[in-house]
Amino acid sequence: MFALRDFQATARAVVVSLTIALAPAVALAQSDPLPSWNDTAPKAAIVEFVEKVSKEGSPDFVPEPERIAVFDNDGTLWTEHPMYVQLAFALDRVKAEAPNHPEWKTTQPFQAVLESDMKMLAAAGEKGLLELIMATHAGMTAEEFSKIASDWMVTARHPRFKRPYTELVYQPMLELLAYLRANGFKTFIVSGGGIELMRPWTEKVYGIPPEQVVGSSIKTQFEMKDGAPTLFRLPQVNFIDDKAGKPVGINEHIGRKPIAAFGNSDGDLEMLQWTTMAPGARYGLIVHHTDAEREYAYDRDTEFGRLDKALEAAAINNWTVVDMKTDWKAIFPSDIK
Amino acid sequence: MFALRDFQATARAVVVSLTIALAPAVALAQSDPLPSWNDTAPKAAIVEFVEKVSKEGSPDFVPEPERIAVFDNDGTLWTEHPMYVQLAFALDRVKAEAPNHPEWKTTQPFQAVLESDMKMLAAAGEKGLLELIMATHAGMTAEEFSKIASDWMVTARHPRFKRPYTELVYQPMLELLAYLRANGFKTFIVSGGGIELMRPWTEKVYGIPPEQVVGSSIKTQFEMKDGAPTLFRLPQVNFIDDKAGKPVGINEHIGRKPIAAFGNSDGDLEMLQWTTMAPGARYGLIVHHTDAEREYAYDRDTEFGRLDKALEAAAINNWTVVDMKTDWKAIFPSDIK
Numbered sequence: 001m002f003a004l005r006d007f008q009a010t011a012r013a014v015v016v017s018l019t020i021a022l023a024p025a026v027a028l029a030q031s032d033p034l035p036s037w038n039d040t041a042p043k044a045a046i047v048e049f050v051e052k053v054s055k056e057g058s059p060d061f062v063p064e065p066e067r068i069a070v071f072d073n074d075g076t077l078w079t080e081h082p083m084y085v086q087l088a089f090a091l092d093r094v095k096a097e098a099p100n101h102p103e104w105k106t107t108q109p110f111q112a113v114l115e116s117d118m119k120m121l122a123a124a125g126e127k128g129l130l131e132l133i134m135a136t137h138a139g140m141t142a143e144e145f146s147k148i149a150s151d152w153m154v155t156a157r158h159p160r161f162k163r164p165y166t167e168l169v170y171q172p173m174l175e176l177l178a179y180l181r182a183n184g185f186k187t188f189i190v191s192g193g194g195i196e197l198m199r200p201w202t203e204k205v206y207g208i209p210p211e212q213v214v215g216s217s218i219k220t221q222f223e224m225k226d227g228a229p230t231l232f233r234l235p236q237v238n239f240i241d242d243k244a245g246k247p248v249g250i251n252e253h254i255g256r257k258p259i260a261a262f263g264n265s266d267g268d269l270e271m272l273q274w275t276t277m278a279p280g281a282r283y284g285l286i287v288h289h290t291d292a293e294r295e296y297a298y299d300r301d302t303e304f305g306r307l308d309k310a311l312e313a314a315a316i317n318n319w320t321v322v323d324m325k326t327d328w329k330a331i332f333p334s335d336i337k
Numbered sequence: 338m339f340a341l342r343d344f345q346a347t348a349r350a351v352v353v354s355l356t357i358a359l360a361p362a363v364a365l366a367q368s369d370p371l372p373s374w375n376d377t378a379p380k381a382a383i384v385e386f387v388e389k390v391s392k393e394g395s396p397d398f399v400p401e402p403e404r405i406a407v408f409d410n411d412g413t414l415w416t417e418h419p420m421y422v423q424l425a426f427a428l429d430r431v432k433a434e435a436p437n438h439p440e441w442k443t444t445q446p447f448q449a450v451l452e453s454d455m456k457m458l459a460a461a462g463e464k465g466l467l468e469l470i471m472a473t474h475a476g477m478t479a480e481e482f483s484k485i486a487s488d489w490m491v492t493a494r495h496p497r498f499k500r501p502y503t504e505l506v507y508q509p510m511l512e513l514l515a516y517l518r519a520n521g522f523k524t525f526i527v528s529g530g531g532i533e534l535m536r537p538w539t540e541k542v543y544g545i546p547p548e549q550v551v552g553s554s555i556k557t558q559f560e561m562k563d564g565a566p567t568l569f570r571l572p573q574v575n576f577i578d579d580k581a582g583k584p585v586g587i588n589e590h591i592g593r594k595p596i597a598a599f600g601n602s603d604g605d606l607e608m609l610q611w612t613t614m615a616p617g618a619r620y621g622l623i624v625h626h627t628d629a630e631r632e633y634a635y636d637r638d639t640e641f642g643r644l645d646k647a648l649e650a651a652a653i654n655n656w657t658v659v660d661m662k663t664d665w666k667a668i669f670p671s672d673i674k
Contacts, residue, residue, distance in 0.1 A: 065540065065546055068548075142588055186548070188548075195589070195592070196592075199592045199593075203402065209402055210591065210592030210593050211405075211523070211525075211548075211549075211590065211591045211592055211593070212548075213592060217589060220585050220588060220589075221581070221585070222581040222582075222583075222584045222585055222607050222611070224610070227614075228614060229584065229607070229610045229611045229614050229615075231584055231585065231588050231611075238589075244558070244559040245559075246559075247559045247566065247568055248557050248558070248559055248568065251479055251557060251568050252532070252554060252557075252575075253548065253590060254547065254548045255532070255533075255536045255547030255548055255550060256536075256547050256548070270559050270566070273561070273566045274559070274566045274568075277564075277565060277566050278566075
């Protein structure tokens with residue numbers, strides 16, 4: 001089944017490539033800043049918003065320094081199924097470290113990892129994930145952890161797509177990030193995921209530098225060790241940048257209210273409210289995963305990236321809801337190559 | 338005595354203005370990016386560092402995104418005597434709120450504020466300051482606090498110089514900030530002071546946007562209040578961005594190691610160590626307050642901005658030590674107007 005899907009995806013990519021290459025509207029397509037978006041309502045809404053806030057003299061004009069856009073990561077910029085990438089990373093680390101921790105065989109959530117009991121794991125949620133991270137990723141310096149994370153990101157493969165996770169980012173969102181920046185926006189990630197797992201690669205993949213990444217974190221402690229200054233990672237939660245924590249993280253790191261927010265799950269509800277329920281031109285968007293063939297389809301009934309309340313709120317607050325199946329021409333960068 | 342000092346300062350400002358206006362080297366001064374720095378060792382060291390890291394092909398070249406420079410605020414970018422500006426702000430707020438808190442008359446550090454007992458207050462240190470802030474500045478939204486801070490910054494006057502605190506920033510450091518940015522550096526504030534007290538004005542005064550300000554903070558909580566999203570300020574310390582907290586704050590907010598750090602007190606020691614004790618081209622600088630006539634003279638024996646261990650470390654680590662009296666042509670922007 002996986003093989004069939006892979007074949008279909010490849011076939012579609014070829015068709016998309018040929019269509020783009022052979023269409024008579026090539027010049028138009030090239031000047032289009034969002035070529036992987038179909039000409040449906042979401043694309044029109046994005047362009048309308050960007051034009052009105054960036055056009056001097058427009059009643060909705062926003063000065064460039066205030067054009068702050070915040071993006072959730074998991075499920076908004078890259079694939080979060082069959083599980084959060086952060087969790088896949090933690091599982092690999094637990095397995096690698098298990099020989100040094102015989103007690104994990106009978107302690108949750110470690111036992112679930114070692115027994116590959118995905119249901120038990122999913123039930124542990126983001127909090128359980130952070131527990132796994134603390135146990136396996138504290139007790140080393142920030143630099144050491146950064147190297148472990150970078151190395152893993154290069155070698156790990158997505159179980160279905162058999163590619164590095166950093167290739168499973170959404171092509172339409174990459175175009176959106178670039179489009180916003182080209183119009184004077186400063187783009188930030190505001191993710192429930194661990195900040196140190198994202199920072200080594202967000203600049204290269206998203207064009208978002210480490211200082212514009214907000215995420216969950218564990219506590220660190222400054223120490224002079226053998227005459228060298230180090231930041232040692234402690235097994236304590238510092239901050240959980242999810243749900244009601246997202247506006248807190250935004251205020252702490254960015255210090256001003258964004259004018260645009262992009263998310264995909266209930267974890268992004270408060271961030272979208274904080275961003276859009278305020279005076280002036282504001283924009284909110286939710287990526288709805290509706291494409292089981294090219295990626296995944298889920299909303300209310302999933303442990304990873306549940307979308308329920310935020311979908312109801314989208315209708316009330318006039319947030320754009322992207323239907324991945326109908327609104328996105330391509331899903332991954334490989335679809336257009 | 339204050340009046341005499343004011344007269345002297347004014348007279349000097351006039352002399353400096355005339356000297357600059359009438360000197361034959363006007364053209365040279367205009368092309369000099371650091372005109373308020375005398376041609377002494379610190380200026381030469383700064384220019385040498387900036388040129389070697391920003392010149393492509395240089396063995397010490399650093400790519401632009403990695404040119405991160407961090408600046409302490411109190412005593413490094415603006416005057417911190419006779420007390421931290423943050424403390425002056427807190428004192429005014431305690432006095433304004435005192436009628437609602439009769440218990441403060443017999444509770445430290447509030448009693449010290451109401452009795453203007455500066456010695457007792459100084460002994461309370463930055464921790465005591467944060468206690469005052471929490472008592473007087475929690476229980477409101479982030480937006481409300483921002484307005485109180487902004488309003489105060491416009492009306493408050495420095496007791497000696499009789500000017501707004503934002504005019505008591507150091508002209509040579511303003512030039513240094515601009516010089517670094519002109520050479521591809523991204524400049525950040527990393528201060529023990531409250532982050533929300535700085536952010537309303539750092540962009541205008543220093544050219545540093547809110548998202549590049551790291552500081553101490555109290556906890557905030559997201560709440561929907563009468564249908565509107567708010568961040569409510571809680572009377573709990575969130576983070577103290579001083580001493581060993583500075584590398585932690587840098588790592589959390591910026592996510593990469595700076596290549597240049599600028600401070601003036603022992604509170605900056607760990608930030609300077611973290612920045613400079615690492616491979617590659619690195620630069621550390623300490624502003625030494627040596628000019629009682631134009632500003633203040635203090636180092637080991639002061640409650641505000643004590644400079645002791647960091648001065649010893651400067652010699653060992655080859656950090657530049659600025660002697661304000663001999664190395665700075667002007668102190669405040671008003672000196673060159």
